[in-house]
Amino acid sequence: MLELINVSLNLDGDKGQVEILKEINLTLKEKKIYVMTGPNGGGKSSVAKTIMGIYRPTDGKILLDGMDITQLGITDRARLGIGYAFQQPPRFKGMKVGDILNIAASPERETNVCDLLYDVGLCAQDYLNREINASFSGGELKRVEIASILARNLRVAVFDEPEAGIDLWSFQKLTETFENLNKKYDTTIVIISHQERILRLADEVILVSNGTISEITSQEKILGEIERLDSRCDCRNNCSLGGNINVECDR
Amino acid sequence: MLSAIDKKILAEVADLHEIPHGAYNIRKNGEGAGRNTTANIDIVTKKDKPGINVIIKPGTKGESVHIPVILTEGLEDLVYNTFEIGAESDVIIVAGCGIHNSGSKKAKHDGVHEFFVRKGARMKYVEKHYGEGPGSGQRILNPKTIIEVEEGGVAELEMIQIKGVDHTIRDTEVRLHKKARLIVTERLLTTSQQSAESNITVELTGEDSTAQVLSRSVAQDDSQQVFHLNMRGYAKGRGHIQCDSIIMDKARVSSIPEITAFHSDAQLIHEAAIGRIASDQLIKLMTLGLTEKEAEDTILQGFLK
């Protein structure tokens, strides 16, 4: 459904052009849940922004249902049903939660903004009329950001570390919300995450590091590897700089 | 009699669609065009100079006074208005000035408003400025507002100029006595070649007085804005100025802060920021399907609300 073919991305850095993504090839299939993971700075957000049209690829092609959308801007891609929940959402002086949700709400879907807020664990009566300004906490901001994506009628939704800053109590609710979005509306979901519990939602796991896709694999395999790395516990116990020996290393 | 143009201007500056309830005084092209007083609110014409005295009896609650000014021809109008807000009263005063200039002569309204907010009284003052008209004549508004807030009084000012005024110099001076409070919200939008200057001076003279000034502006095209917000603390008290401007196109904005403390328990803060619309705000709204222009308008509308 969504295809990235040989996508490369260079951006202007402080010292001239930097290569951010190298020949990314990725096919997202209808109605699946993908989890994208990998080391910090590996290029996950850059892949997401390239899908959304925030970054234009230096090379390569992006197809949506076979249509070449490489040259389309953000607005057009949004209207074709691509959505992206920011890793660091902006705040807006003077705009209320309700305003953003009403802009986001797709006219062809019966959306109730109160339900949307409930889905991300916020109480509508407390939040609908609140300005998304500096008084918003990090977690509250992330929740509103997620709600703004849930409001839309999307073919592909990319969530960039949605769990960051979300408390443990709401975590369960959030994973249910993703599953529901996927089942009820047939939306293909990509979740960028470092969390084991999110990994467990994945039909496929996409590993991104050094600006490339190093592996597309299953959650079982990834979780197995994490366990192995952990149980070896090398760094903790054999650290040349000293430290507590015999720390408990199991999760 | 009020014409269709007059009515449109009244709706813009005073949210009035009909003749208002309560006390009012409508001034049109330098002359009185209607007045109503109530049992608690008296309005009398000044004898020594153009203008009115508005006298609100102590203890008057929940009443309003509308004093719109309409200019529909090239004319230079100057008024002096004095407001006596009686002790323990709670009132809203809506002053607005609308200019419809269809000619080539200058239309100018300079108003000097002086307020005495007596002990324990609460006043909300709303001032909207609006200009329109196809003529080449300039539309100029220079309001001067002087406010004295006595012990325990509250003055809440809302000053809005969103459209069509070519030049404005706005001077506001406020003196706060013991436990008096001031809340100022200013909204300003300038476009094309317009220029606007806002000078606000607040003196915290009484113990435990507090002042909060929140100014937001948008400068577009070749317009120019200057803000000089000045807070002076003479006693234990708190003052906070926040001045936020969005600059676009070839506009120019200066924000000149001044805070002075004459007392070691005076706490004064000044925050000023000027910048273009944050690109991540634009991008966020575009990812929701808005065009860049729609996103920009949405952000500006929210910012100036």
Ligand SMILES: Nc1ncnc2c1ncn2[C@@H]1O[C@H](COP(=O)(O)OP(=O)(O)OP(=O)(O)O)[C@@H](O)[C@H]1O
């Ligand atoms: N606009 C930019 N200009 C220059 N370099 C950039 C820009 N955006 C990203 N980078 C660089 O590209 C690399 C990949 O960044 P990206 O944000 O995609 O990583 P990530 O995998 O999402 O990391 P994290 O897990 O920390 O969110 C990083 O080295 C980053 O510094």
Ligand SMILES: [Mg+2]
């Ligand atoms: Mg990232």
